[in-house]
Amino acid sequence: MFKDTSPIQSPIEWMIPVPLSTHKLHQRGFNQAWELCKLFSKRYRMNADPFILGRNHIEGDQSHANREERLIRLINTFRVNPKKLDHINNKNILIIDDVMTTGATLNTMAQVLKDFGAQSVHNWVILRTPL
Secondary structure, three states, X not given: OOOOOOOOOOOOOEEEEOOOOHHHHHHHOOOHHHHHHHHHHXXXXXXXXXXXXXXXXXXXXXXXXXXXXXXXXXXXXXXXXXXXXXXXXXXXXXXXXXXXXXXXXXXXXXXXXXXXXXXXXXXXXXXXXXX
């Protein structure tokens, strides 16, 4: 099912899932991106942490918004955990997401991580949906 080695060339220090808001996590009961992250981090022997970034709740469903609406809704959505700054600064980070439509969420997360000193940000996405 998986290759024996990671397909990423640069060494990844942290693998993180796309976070859910506390509201959405309580509704759903689990974070599907974190479940994938745990699987991949074990398989590729990478550090994983679901608490590096947090997510503020956005009313409505992101899946029904177009790219422009998604970008606007994502402003100030993600926050860095101040206790995890050493997990970001000068680190290569891999974001795990289950589904990508426009890439707005991943771009926003990458920008936040880079703003806090990440050396590089990579993405693994399981499914790509049309907008």
